[in-house]
Amino acid sequence: MLSSFYIVFIAVGLHATIHCFPGTQDEGKGNDVNNSPPGNSTIHKMSTNNADFAFNLYRKLASENTGKNVFFSPVSVSSAFAMMSLGARSDTQTQILECLGFNLTEMQKEEIHQGFHHLIHTLNLPNKEIELKAGNALFIQKQVKILTQFTTDVQKLYESEAFSTDFSNISAAEQKINNYVKKKTKGKIVDLIKDLAPDTYMILVNFIFFKAKWEKPFDPLETRENGDFYMSQSDVLKVSFMHQIEEHFYFVDRILNCTVLQMDYSRNALAIFVLPDQGQMKTLEDTLMSTTLRRWNHLLQKGLVNLYIPKFFISASYNLDTILPGMGIQDAFTNRADFSGISEHYKLKISNVVHKAVLDVGEKGTEAAAVTELRMEWRSASVHPGALIVFDRPFLVMILDKSTRSILFLGKVMEPREN
Known part of the structure; x- marks a missing residue:
């Protein structure tokens, strides 16, 4: 029997320009993306791959959404698919990693996963002035045997949580996942999961939440x-x-x-x-x-x-399972998929990849009387x-x-x- 699983990406970007917060001025040159203090060399090595994947995916989304707002989180998509490649094998794994922009003759798979581990860990470091939280969660069908190595790796390398879920009780499963999503996105995304199929095997939720104040706020x-x-x-x-x-x-x-x-x-x-x-x-x-x-x-x-x-406030939602095959991830969505690194008992393929992102730019608490x-x-x-x-x-x-x-x-x- 061929089973399927969903991948759901949620990205929330909020920044409030609070006038009473003065911030501090950084006299550094340019955008500091290439001038930041020395850190993990693998993260910096990967930044080029991640950026090129971001722009490639952007072009696909823009071409299929002519005249519409386009908005997504590249780091969310790339980290979640890199995580799923841990359970992929043969051509399925190769296609995923090469689509993400990695040349497997130049960078070993272990180095890629270590790089994403350091990336996620760094993004999640506490910061009093910026709210930034990124992570993954697996909702796995009750009584289904997941390979221990896979759950260990995703928890260790990708800081993923895992929850046993009864997908035969559709309403309870939807509520459980949606409550998790609502909590992680500070209430900005609600009721994301609807119309679950009772034969759902696993859902991966990837989220990123960002909220920050301008260094030089608007009045x-x-x-x-x-x-x-x-x-x-x-x-x-x-x-x-x-x-x-x-x-x-x-x-x-x-x-x-x-x-x-x-x-x-x-x-x-x-x-x-x-x-x-x-x-x-x-x-x-x-x-x-x-x-x-x-x-x-x-x-x-x-x-x-x-x-x-x-x-401005923009919100966008995409079914990436219709986009990514055109970028090289082909087998993962078909009967040729090989995710035997997740389960030895189920023949898996990805059925749905949902990505939703919102961005809110403006002064927090602005009243009509103030303009x-x-x-x-x-x-x-x-x-x-x-x-x-x-x-x-x-x-x-x-x-x-x-x-x-x-x-x-x-x-x-x-x-x-x-x-």
Whole structure:
């Protein structure tokens, strides 16, 4: 009998720009992804693989969601599939690891798993100023024998929890998993699992939660409502724009026809916003690589920026089982799948891979009374010194962890709706 299991990814990215929190200023160069203090060499070696996988998956998602917001957590997807490769064998295992960007002649499987172990452990280190938690959980059918080596490895290397679950009681199983998800995402994602099949064998839930304060927060009194955001030349959306005049790292890329802005969080994390020139989004998307990030890192310069950027909330959900076969993970979703490293008694394949991510950008607790309701006019850079950067058309956003050089979240804001 061929059994199947679900993989569910949940990624929650929240950052609140709390005006009363001053933060501290980091005088470091660029985005610090390549200038962070020396850490585990394998993590840094893997950062290139993880970044290239992130951009490859982004292009797939963007091409199949034309005109829509795109948002996901690359580190979530790659770490969960690397974890599942522990139980994969033969071509199934090779396809997973090569899709994730690893050359198995240059990096041994043991080194890959150790790298992810250090990555997850580092992301989960306590930090008073940033809430960052990443992990996995296995919900396994009661009475089903899982190989001890697999459960030991996923718990040791990927900090995964394991729960015995009675999938014959569908409502109880759904409630158990959804309660876990709700708790881990601080209530931001509820009722994720629906319509479970009674013959479900195992569910893997992968989650990442991120919440941080800007190092240089926005003043809610500077937010302007009813600004024009041009989703296209003919489609204009009225949005609230946050505004500040502060020093940030930025760079006008004449080769890729875009403007790159770095905004730091209070500690060890940063956001990169990329504004393509008019009509240049597709060209930019097609050229993004890990080398692009390294190049920007060396070229970013600190200067005064007269910045307008929308408050926005984006949410996206994807069935990656329809995306990943086109990227090379083929056998895992078919009867050719070999997950004999998970169970010797069941012939397994992956049936569903669900990924959901949300991002909320704006001042925490902003009230309508705190903003002006007049039509916004951009303040001239000649009146206010500094480079005028106005994110009034679709742009890319990345959130990175400095210490591991990892892209935690990656996306495109086509329609910046407020939460």
